[in-house]
Amino acid sequence: LNGMMARFEKEYPEIKFNITRDQTLLLDYSIQNLRSNIIIGAILACLVIFLFLRDFRSPMLVTITIPLSLVVSLLFFFIAGITINIISLSGLILGIGMMVDNSIIVIDNITQQRERGYKLKESVVKGVGEVFAPMLSSVLTTCSVFLPLIFLSGIAGALFYDQAMAVTIGLISSLMVAVLVIPVYYYLFYRKLPVDHKNKLLTSIKGYDYHAAYERGLMWVFRHQKLVWTLFILIIPATFFLYKFIEKSKLPPVTHDDTMLIVDWNQPLNPHESDLRVANISKPAKELIAHQTSYVAGQQFILSHTPELSQSEAIIYYKAKSAGDLAQLENTITEAVKKQYPDATFRFTMADNIFNMIFSDNEFNLVAKIISKDNNPPDPDKLNLFLEKISAKLPNLYIEPVLWQEQILLVTRPQMLSLYKVEHSTIHSVIQNAARESRLFSINHGTYSIPIIMGDEESFSNDITKLSVRNFEGIDIPVSELLKESRVRDFKSIISGNEGDYYPLNLRVADKDAKKIMSEIETLGKEDKNFDILFAGSYFSNREMIKELIVILTVALLLLFFILAAQFESLIQPAIILSEVVVDIFGAMLFLIAFGAGLNLMSMIGIVVMSGIIINDSILKVDTINRLRREGYSLLRAIITGGARRLKPIIMTSLTTILAIAPFLVRGDMGSDLQYPLSLALIGGMIVGTIVSIFFIPVFYFNIYKKRER
Numbered sequence: 001l002n003g004m005m006a007r008f009e010k011e012y013p014e015i016k017f018n019i020t021r022d023q024t025l026l027l028d029y030s031i032q033n034l035r036s037n038i039i040i041g042a043i044l045a046c047l048v049i050f051l052f053l054r055d056f057r058s059p060m061l062v063t064i065t066i067p068l069s070l071v072v073s074l075l076f077f078f079i080a081g082i083t084i085n086i087i088s089l090s091g092l093i094l095g096i097g098m099m100v101d102n103s104i105i106v107i108d109n110i111t112q113q114r115e116r117g118y119k120l121k122e123s124v125v126k127g128v129g130e131v132f133a134p135m136l137s138s139v140l141t142t143c144s145v146f147l148p149l150i151f152l153s154g155i156a157g158a159l160f161y162d163q164a165m166a167v168t169i170g171l172i173s174s175l176m177v178a179v180l181v182i183p184v185y186y187y188l189f190y191r192k193l194p195v196d197h198k199n200k201l202l203t204s205i206k207g208y209d210y211h212a213a214y215e216r217g218l219m220w221v222f223r224h225q226k227l228v229w230t231l232f233i234l235i236i237p238a239t240f241f242l243y244k245f246i247e248k249s250k251l252p253p254v255t256h257d258d259t260m261l262i263v264d265w266n267q268p269l270n271p272h273e274s275d276l277r278v279a280n281i282s283k284p285a286k287e288l289i290a291h292q293t294s295y296v297a298g299q300q301f302i303l304s305h306t307p308e309l310s311q312s313e314a315i316i317y318y319k320a321k322s323a324g325d326l327a328q329l330e331n332t333i334t335e336a337v338k339k340q341y342p343d344a345t346f347r348f349t350m351a352d353n354i355f356n357m358i359f360s361d362n363e364f365n366l367v368a369k370i371i372s373k374d375n376n377p378p379d380p381d382k383l384n385l386f387l388e389k390i391s392a393k394l395p396n397l398y399i400e401p402v403l404w405q406e407q408i409l410l411v412t413r414p415q416m417l418s419l420y421k422v423e424h425s426t427i428h429s430v431i432q433n434a435a436r437e438s439r440l441f442s443i444n445h446g447t448y449s450i451p452i453i454m455g456d457e458e459s460f461s462n463d464i465t466k467l468s469v470r471n472f473e474g475i476d477i478p479v480s481e482l483l484k485e486s487r488v489r490d491f492k493s494i495i496s497g498n499e500g501d502y503y504p505l506n507l508r509v510a511d512k513d514a515k516k517i518m519s520e521i522e523t524l525g526k527e528d529k530n531f532d533i534l535f536a537g538s539y540f541s542n543r544e545m546i547k548e549l550i551v552i553l554t555v556a557l558l559l560l561f562f563i564l565a566a567q568f569e570s571l572i573q574p575a576i577i578l579s580e581v582v583v584d585i586f587g588a589m590l591f592l593i594a595f596g597a598g599l600n601l602m603s604m605i606g607i608v609v610m611s612g613i614i615i616n617d618s619i620l621k622v623d624t625i626n627r628l629r630r631e632g633y634s635l636l637r638a639i640i641t642g643g644a645r646r647l648k649p650i651i652m653t654s655l656t657t658i659l660a661i662a663p664f665l666v667r668g669d670m671g672s673d674l675q676y677p678l679s680l681a682l683i684g685g686m687i688v689g690t691i692v693s694i695f696f697i698p699v700f701y702f703n704i705y706k707k708r709e710r
Contacts, residue, residue: 044659049104052652057189058107064185065103065177072173073166080169082162091166099170101653102139102178105131105620108649110186120191124183132179134623137567138616139175143168144559145612148552167609214647214694218640221695228699235586242589247511247598250542254673256350257290257323259330261316263337263346264403264492268311271297278316280340285332291319317351345400347506365542366514368505368521369497369534377494377501380404382530387505389524394517400506405492410483417482421471427482430469499534507537511598514539542600549604556608557581560615567619568626576700577618581611583696584689591684597677606681613657613682614689617650618697625701635705639698647694654690658683 008017046059073092082088110127118126221228265277274296282292296314309315318333320326330348337346370386372378384402391399410431412424467479494501509517518535525533557578564574588607589599597603624646628638664672664679 040663048655062100068177069099069174073170076169088162088166091163099174100656102135102174103182104652105649106178106182128183134620139171140563141560142612145556148555239586248542249600252677255323258319258351260349260351263314265312266343281336284336285329288325288329290321293317343401364506365538366507367537369502371502371532378503403492404489409486409488420477427469553608577615580692583692584614584685587688588681588685591680597680603677603681606678610682610685617693621646
């Protein structure tokens with residue numbers, strides 16, 4: 001494009017060329033921001049490891065993990081044919097927090113083995129061997145959550161194939177690095193250092209004694225088990241309440257500074273008049289507009305990127321001076337259209353970009369289908385009265401004016417036809433030829449037959465009465481003597497579906513108000529007795545999409561259960577581990593509501609992903625408790641000791657995952673806006689899930705096995 005611009009400027013120096021809409025800037029900025037987030041997330045993860053382990057070598061080991069895992073992941077990307085884009089990069093960012101988890105667990109367990117008196121080489125082998133099975137199980141459970149996302153239909157499947165594959169590839173790569181590479185480097189880094197070697201500077205820094213806090217918290221939970229169980233039971237209905245309360249949509253709002261206004265003036269206008277109207281409605285928002293382009297009436301492009309426009313339609317592209325000015329710009333123009341041209345129908349839609357063209361749609365969130373009870377198209381006069389009733393009942397709701405079209409009605413005069421000896425078929429043939437009418441085919445449905453006719457509107461005379469027809473005697477008779485002309489106003493278009501012919505009342509309403517508005521319109525329809533009302537729109541399709549994702553979550557949880565049952569050779573322990581998912585979902589929804597992000601495709605994916613990630617901590621803890629019990633520890637001692645041993649890696653892995661996706665909480669570009677609700681759901685679920693894993697899972701485990709131990 002830049003090359004073409006340079007060529008045009010050289011060939012036509014008297015003309016100034018400007019690029020008005022450049023979609024690549026948005027994509028380049030988003031991808032660059034995602035790359036920056038990867039680096040920030042990696043640095044924050046290393047900082048967490050440094051603060052907890054208080055050792056310079058351990059963060060160095062983790063810094064080896066991240067680039068190695070990324071290199072292996074990109075190799076698999078190339079093999080699988082996955083490109084670097086907004087979705088795959090965000091999948092890698094999600095994976096970074098999880099990539100270091102396996103390395104943290106390996107490093108911490110090897111360190112614990114050395115502190116128990118084992119030699120370095122033996123500590124490396126034993127440390128990796130102890131945690132390999134739970135790490136493999138954790139990777140498989142997380143992948144089992146992502147893999148069903150690949151089979152989602154429509155927009156969800158297209159959007160998350162790359163992300164699901166990116167996380168799966170990243171996790172497998174990190175497991176390979178943690179098991180095969182990290183132990184070797186750990187041995188090389190620590191072989192010349194004694195077990196009790198401490199950095200004097202780091203040991204002099206006093207930190208928070210989280211082990212003591214953990215023991216106090218665990219004892220409190222054991223003493224108040226009835227309260228803990230009551231809270232757990234109450235959270236289940238509370239989760240369903242939040243699901244009903246939270247606002248639902250298809251996709252989260254994306255930051256942009258441009259918009260398209262599609263307007264129908266509801267009057268046949270010439271291009272000059274339409275252009276004047278565009279200037280009039282744009283004038284009040286002049287200070288907010290950086291650039292404006294308008295398309296009025298018919299366009300004659302060979303490869304048009306705009307829909308076919310009639311004489312009464314216009315499309316205006318507005319670019320605001322900043323993204324923050326866009327809402328004010330739209331409100332100002334809306335008021336101008338309503339005030340100056342009340343008969344016009346209009347709507348704002350996102351300006352075409354790569355994301356919008358692929359994933360978005362222009363469906364209204366609520367469409368009331370007004371169907372006549374006599375199975376005919378709605379009567380215009382009765383419809384107008386009904387719409388006035390709706391407007392009076394719901395004064396805050398914008399009701400679009402009905403789109404009318406002036407039609408010419410020609411009625412023959414039988415007496416004149418007889419006087420001038422002209423047949424009806426002859427005059428019909430003359431008019432048909434004047435319009436160059438050609439019948440293509442008919443659509444037959446039951447007793448209905450709809451002819452599909454093509455004509456040339458431009459060749460049709462503005463005054464059809466100037467035509468003449470020749471009678472049997474060869475005399476030309478003016479059509480004006482045989483016909484009378486009248487002009488009537490009727491619907492511009494008729495929409496038909498399985499329900500029959502109907503008028504669509506397009507509404508943009510808040511999700512929480514939709515049920516109330518539907519109830520009011522249905523009540524008015526019953527009182528009017530002329531119309532039946534059916535509803536459609538994205539309000540319903542969004543719920544169908546969320547239901548599909550709930551099914552995916554259920555399938556993912558079943559896969560998790562079977563994988564855990566195979567690992568632990570038990571049906572009870574998988575139930576203990578998965579019991580926390582309900583509480584974690586509650587935490588995720590609570591965060592979404594608190595930070596103003598509703599339930600949409602991205603946040604639902606975040607909840608599904610979180611369900612697979614958060615149970616990794618519980619898998620690690622339950623596996624440690626089982627091993628200690630096999631070594632002869634009593635039930636309570638195994639729970640307390642196992643919890644203490646796994647406390648540090650659990651906190652570290654949770655923090656690294658949270659901090660790796662924390663940069664997405666700063667919005668302002670397409671990539672971050674898309675991932676914002678996903679990040680909120682993950683962070684909310686991870687915070688609540690970590691607390692549940694540390695305190696609730698031990699209580700659940702104890703209550704299940706205390707009777708068996710007796």
